[in-house]
Amino acid sequence: MNPKTYREDTVSSYNAIHNPSSPSDTGTTYNVRQLLAIPIIHALCVSAFALSFLSAAFDVLFVLFCYSPILSGGLAFSVRPYSLS
Numbered sequence: 001m002n003p004k005t006y007r008e009d010t011v012s013s014y015n016a017i018h019n020p021s022s023p024s025d026t027g028t029t030y031n032v033r034q035l036l037a038i039p040i041i042h043a044l045c046v047s048a049f050a051l052s053f054l055s056a057a058f059d060v061l062f063v064l065f066c067y068s069p070i071l072s073g074g075l076a077f078s079v080r081p082y083s084l085s
Contacts, residue, residue, distance in 0.1 A: 036042050068074025 036045065064074070066075050066077045067079065068076070070076045
């Protein structure tokens with residue numbers, strides 16, 4: 001491939017994406033329902049929600065696991081040394 005042609009293609013692709021006055025910018029706005037109708041956007045939103053939910057659940061349950069008594073299946077950490085900081 002000719003380097004000059006590759007560079008020209010790269011520059012034109014960059015300009016088409018980053019130039020706000022490009023013909024591909026139609027100025028249309030989308031509401032939430034229209035955005036979620038796009039399959040990839042819907043998949044990304046569902047994935048982000050699930051990851052966020054699991055992360056929050058882990059944060060809460062891990063603390064409960066650490067401070068629960070051993071007989072209940074926890075690690076029985078004491079609260080006293082950590083409450084001083």
